[in-house]
Amino acid sequence: MKKRHISYNALFALLCTIGLLSCKKQMNTTASQKADAAPVAENNTSVNATGICDYIFNESAVTAAGYTKVFEDNFDTDLSKWNIWTGGAFNNELEYYQAANMQLVNSNLVITAKKETVTGATTPFDATPKTFNYTSGRIECKTNISASTATPKVRIVARIKLPAGYGMWPAYWSYGDPWPTQGEIDYLEAKGQEPFKYQTNYFYGRATNRNLVKNQVGFITSNVDLTTCYHVYEMIWSQNSLTSLFDGNVVETKTGSYVPNLFGKTERITLNLAVGGNFFTNFNPALIATGSMYVDYVKVFTSN
Structure with a gap:
């Protein structure tokens, strides 16, 4: 979910200071200062995937493989681990984000898009x-993540319906400020009118609002409808992939240009449901049909 922030870092820090978003900025001052990796051939990819309705994540197998769980939210009680976005957004999206559109129901975060004028x-x-x-609704995690020398692998897991x-644009992703100098990694973006598909992507740039990554979208087509039951979406972020x-099951590995430049950057996990926007082509607002995004949990593991 591409951002186009203007003086984002300074403004966000100011808002955090006065308590509007209560988010702490943690810019990584020890990140590698090496020159950007030389560009390589960049191509979008398209793969078919086998889905399992209401898939159960095997956490024991992950920890047995050497990962340590460092964050978890099962959405049992409240959203205290997250900052709640209040206001409009970017990308020519049509929604106003507010807390009222998010509920905790049966240990699920339910983000509901509504047609209403505000x-x-x-x-x-x-x-x-x-x-x-x-x-x-949109929330951003208060706990930052970073694939770095201290934690070379970060595994981010979410179970989502x-x-x-x-016109529904659900997204599960992470980013840092100022965008895209800390990078952005899109674990999952989808279009409500294409229930068998989702996509991945990433962004990076040396200067604010100047993305250098091109044509790195991964298009994943499932054999099962992603809107009728829960599926588990994971991203393993490491230095070169x-x-x-x-x-x-592994469905895609990105090793294109600028992936190594994300190493050492600091990002925060974000969950949101946008309405319309630049993600769509030939978009017809008259056809919008609102819906709800269900998030069972978010977990983060790290490994050396």
Whole structure:
């Protein structure tokens, strides 16, 4: 989910200071200062995957393989481990994000997009009033993650049931500020009108709002509908690769240009359900059908 933040780092830090988002910035000052990796051939990929409805993640096998769990939220009690985004967003999305669109139901985070007219801040960083015709929800983890010398592998896991409906844009991803100098990794993005598909991606740049990564989208087509039951989406972030797993099986490994530049960067996991936006082509707002994104849990493991 590509961001186009303007003076994001300074504005975000200011807002955090005054308690609007209560998020601590943790910029990594020890990241490698080596020059960017030389570009290699960059191509989008497309793969078919076998899904298992209501797949059960084997945590014991992961820890037996040398991973240590460092974060977990089963959404049993509250959202205290997350910052709640309030305001509009970027990418020409149509929704206003607010806490009211997120509920904890049967140990699930339920993010629901609704068709309703509200007026609120253009973004959390721009208080200019704007009228929105849709509302939804977005949360960002207070615990940062980083594949680095200290933890060379980070494994991020979530069990999710995707929303159906034209114009729904569920996303499970991580990023740091100022975008994209700390990178962005998209573990899962999907279109509600394409219930058998999702995609992955990543971004990186040396300067604010200047992405250098091109054509690194991974298109995964499942043999089962992703909106009717739960599936487990994983990303293993290491120095030279981004490996995606779907229901326990590796479906893609990215080793393209700039992947090594993500090593040592600091990011925060984000979950949101956008409505419309640049993710879609030939988009017709008249066809929007709202839905809900269900998140059973988020877990993070690290390994040396």
